[in-house]
Amino acid sequence: MDKVDVVIIGGGVCGLAAAYFYSKKFPKQEILLLEKNLYLGEEQSGRNSGVLHSGILNPKNSLKSELCSRGVEMLKSFAKAYNIPCETVGKITVATKKEELIKLDFYLKQAIANGAQDARIIDKKEINLLEPNVEALAAVYTPSTAIIDTASYIKTLTKSVKNNSVTISPSTRVENVTPNNSNFVLNIVQNGEELNLETKILINAAGLFSEEIARLINPEFPYKIKPLRGEFMKFNKKKRRDILMNGLAVYPLPSIMPGGVLDQYSKPRNVAGTHLIPTFDLLANGSYEVGSTVHVGPLSKETSDRSDYENNRSNSEEFVKQISFFPGLKSDDLELDYTGIQLKMEGYNDFVIEKDKKYQNAIHVLAESPGLSSSLAIGEYMVGLFRRR
Numbered sequence: 501m502d503k504v505d506v507v508i509i510g511g512g513v514c515g516l517a518a519a520y521f522y523s524k525k526f527p528k529q530e531i532l533l534l535e536k537n538l539y540l541g542e543e544q545s546g547r548n549s550g551v552l553h554s555g556i557l558n559p560k561n562s563l564k565s566e567l568c569s570r571g572v573e574m575l576k577s578f579a580k581a582y583n584i585p586c587e588t589v590g591k592i593t594v595a596t597k598k599e600e601l602i603k604l605d606f607y608l609k610q611a612i613a614n615g616a617q618d619a620r621i622i623d624k625k626e627i628n629l630l631e632p633n634v635e636a637l638a639a640v641y642t643p644s645t646a647i648i649d650t651a652s653y654i655k656t657l658t659k660s661v662k663n664n665s666v667t668i669s670p671s672t673r674v675e676n677v678t679p680n681n682s683n684f685v686l687n688i689v690q691n692g693e694e695l696n697l698e699t700k701i702l703i704n705a706a707g708l709f710s711e712e713i714a715r716l717i718n719p720e721f722p723y724k725i726k727p728l729r730g731e732f733m734k735f736n737k738k739k740r741r742d743i744l745m746n747g748l749a750v751y752p753l754p755s756i757m758p759g760g761v762l763d764q765y766s767k768p769r770n771v772a773g774t775h776l777i778p779t780f781d782l783l784a785n786g787s788y789e790v791g792s793t794v795h796v797g798p799l800s801k802e803t804s805d806r807s808d809y810e811n812n813r814s815n816s817e818e819f820v821k822q823i824s825f826f827p828g829l830k831s832d833d834l835e836l837d838y839t840g841i842q843l844k845m846e847g848y849n850d851f852v853i854e855k856d857k858k859y860q861n862a863i864h865v866l867a868e869s870p871g872l873s874s875s876l877a878i879g880e881y882m883v884g885l886f887r888r889r
């Protein structure tokens with residue numbers, strides 16, 4: 501049976517970030533990253549809004565709050581160093597009804613407490629100076645919100661990890677994990693072939709399936725995931741003058757999560773409602789610009805199937821209803837785009853990044869949004885947990 505020092509399960513941004521920091525900190529250890537799909541980042545990491553958040557939704561004094569503000573700074577610097585398309589476009593979170601105005605102050609304070617010192621409330625006039633075709637009464641404006649090209653980020657992070665001598669094994673599914681003295685034995689299926697592998701350290705970054713992996717190691721793992729499917733459509737902002745956008749991200753105030761799930765404070769869990777997100781055009785000379793395609797989404801629905809991306813997709817009329825703050829857009833302007841399935845914690849509103857309660861050489865990471873924004877800080881934090889052993 502093959503033996504390695506470290507196995508990381510999952511080739512999304514969290515698994516890759518763990519590999520990046522672990523290999524930098526412990527260059528002599530043999531590290532293997534296992535990914536069940538043929539390509540890395542095919543699940544949550546490659547199917548999200550691509551927004552680097554300013555923390556408007558993060559509970560104060562949470563791990564989300566700490567790692568998101570640090571992670572965004574780290575990711576902006578990483579993008580600059582490696583020429584990854586990343587642009588600080590700003591974001592407005594809009595109130596469209598009078599009853600919503602009282603919520604603005606709460607979200608403003610939360611954004612500032614989470615590090616977005618430049619956040620402020622703006623009125624209708626200023627909204628329309630920023631985005632003339634958005635119809636809203638007032639908004640929280642967070643100028644430091646950015647967008648990133650996630651495909652380029654995943655590609656660059658993968659290259660850096662490989663340069664640090666981490667072995668990446670795609671098409672390799674972990675079927676079972678058995679603790680064995682102070683090590684773990686993994687049953688894996690690699691391109692159809694069953695193999696066993698032993699490791700001293702295990703990092704479980706299996707995203708939507710991290711809960712299953714955690715229970716293989718320790719059936720008493722306490723956290724539960726409630727997956728939420730998010731569908732996207734898109735439009736070309738240059739097609740009609742009345743849907744022209746300057747290129748801000750435009751969000752409604754957070755809405756209650758489908759299914760009415762409560763958090764650990766017995767408050768309804770909120771999710772970012774369906775929003776408008778600018779995207780990049782990659783140019784022939786290798787540079788990029790904020791382009792003409794705008795993503796509309798995610799339109800969120802409860803799901804029990806963590807692999808069903810396409811059945812029963814919502815139609816364009818449902819999307820138009822969700823973004824009433826952008827009245828110029830007609831259902832005919834919209835084209836189908838990708839869907840993503842989000843990890844949402846049931847009864848808990850924070851990242852879970854911790855050593856297994858029974859086996860201290862295993863770490864579990866369950867990172868819901870803003871996991872992309874926080875990914876580099878999450879990777880660094882995970883490796884820090886081992887340092888403190």
Ligand SMILES: Cc1cc2nc3c(=O)[nH]c(=O)nc-3n(C[C@H](O)[C@H](O)[C@H](O)COP(=O)(O)OP(=O)(O)OC[C@H]3O[C@@H](n4cnc5c(N)ncnc54)[C@H](O)[C@@H]3O)c2cc1C
Nearest residue numbers: 510512514536545548549551674707730840870871872873
């Ligand atoms: C619709 C949507 C919108 C979002 N918008 C944003 C946003 O704008 N900003 C933001 O910061 N965050 C956003 N997020 C959240 C962000 O995408 C996630 O927090 C982040 O990608 C989580 O990364 P991960 O590596 O933990 O998980 P994943 O990307 O899901 O990676 C886990 C990997 O583990 C692999 N795996 C699972 N089981 C096994 C197994 N048994 N064996 C081997 N491999 C396995 C999977 O194939 C997968 O590749 C959004 C998410 C979604 C879905």
